[in-house]
Amino acid sequence: MDMLTVFAHEWRTALKQRSFYTFLFLFTFTCVMIFLILHQVDGMAGYTQLSATMMNIVLYLLPLMTLFLGALSLTQEKEDRRFELVMAYPLTTASYIVGKFAGQYAAQWIIITFSFGLANMIGLFAGVAMSLREFLLLYLFTVLLAAVFLALGFAIGAFSATRWQSLMAAVAVWFVLIMVWPSLLIGVLGFLPFGVVSAALQLFTLLNPAEVLRILFTNWLGGGAIFGQPYYELMTALNSRMGHVLLALYVLIFVSFHLTVAIMKTERKRKHGL
Numbered sequence: 001m002d003m004l005t006v007f008a009h010e011w012r013t014a015l016k017q018r019s020f021y022t023f024l025f026l027f028t029f030t031c032v033m034i035f036l037i038l039h040q041v042d043g044m045a046g047y048t049q050l051s052a053t054m055m056n057i058v059l060y061l062l063p064l065m066t067l068f069l070g071a072l073s074l075t076q077e078k079e080d081r082r083f084e085l086v087m088a089y090p091l092t093t094a095s096y097i098v099g100k101f102a103g104q105y106a107a108q109w110i111i112i113t114f115s116f117g118l119a120n121m122i123g124l125f126a127g128v129a130m131s132l133r134e135f136l137l138l139y140l141f142t143v144l145l146a147a148v149f150l151a152l153g154f155a156i157g158a159f160s161a162t163r164w165q166s167l168m169a170a171v172a173v174w175f176v177l178i179m180v181w182p183s184l185l186i187g188v189l190g191f192l193p194f195g196v197v198s199a200a201l202q203l204f205t206l207l208n209p210a211e212v213l214r215i216l217f218t219n220w221l222g223g224g225a226i227f228g229q230p231y232y233e234l235m236t237a238l239n240s241r242m243g244h245v246l247l248a249l250y251v252l253i254f255v256s257f258h259l260t261v262a263i264m265k266t267e268r269k270r271k272h273g274l
Helices: 003-016 018-040 047-079 082-087 093-126 132-159 163-179 181-189 194-206 209-227 229-239 243-272
Strands: none
Touching (some): 047 209, 093 132, 163 181, 194 209, 209 243
16 A cells, blocks of 8 residues: 555545535535626626635635545544554555545545636626636635645644544634634734834734735735735735745645644554554
């Protein structure tokens, strides 16, 4: 058994699960409804409203789902005792984790591609269509957001012993990073000296992948001015030729770090049962 075998098994398993089709239906339904609502409401159809609405809906919905799927991918095998069986094979822990991550990500990529494609086709018929550049940027935003939160979900699953623990931890992480992050950030920055607030704001932003991707793609879609002076240096860096390289490095480092954490924790459980 090798990484490709784990990948193929995880991919086939994901396609057979009800959660896959629930996620597919929910995400597709949401995307389609956005296009139809923007078509019906006067004054909402257009570049700025459509792009912002799509990004915000994806930002709230997708991280929660990917955290659930990533965490449950590991804890389900632990509860069903399949983990001990798989670890009996001559398979490295890294191959096991990376193979499962790649299989889950491939399944989610199918969902994202199908949902965006169908929604855009319906939008074309309804007269509320994105430009090709907008579509590709929002699609890339969604694909990268799924990658970082799926990796985070795997790290949660590695530290969770049961499905219930993984679900509660996933909800807690989602609530902090997505729901209350702005309020939490304002509260923390209020205790810092004024001279370091701007630097601290940018540093804390880097800790939240959802915020980094939101700022970056909003800027690329032409709305970077809404973030104001504190993000001026960051906007300048992102608009440079190195912006795409910085994005790739950030996502790669974030995903690699959390998969490494999952591998180390799983290896410890494999050897010591902890």
